[in-house]
Amino acid sequence: MSRTENYTFVCPECARSTTVDSAMKDALLDHGCAVCGSVVSSDVFTPV
Numbered sequence: 910m911s912r913t914e915n916y917t918f919v920c921p922e923c924a925r926s927t928t929v930d931s932a933m934k935d936a937l938l939d940h941g942c943a944v945c946g947s948v949v950s951s952d953v954f955t956p957v
């Protein structure tokens with residue numbers, strides 16, 4: 910299982926849509942949206 914998992918992230922606050930990998934997903938969960946700083950939860954990520 911070396912395949913990188915990608916997700917579509919849609920911010921619930923600013924509606925910014927971004928494709929992220931698993932490391933970026935973890936960063937968003939830790940630090941919030943990069944655009945508006947809103948706290949995000951794992952259910953706003955959809956596997957690509």
Ligand SMILES: [Zn+2]
Nearest residue numbers: 920923942945
């Ligand atoms: Zn946002």
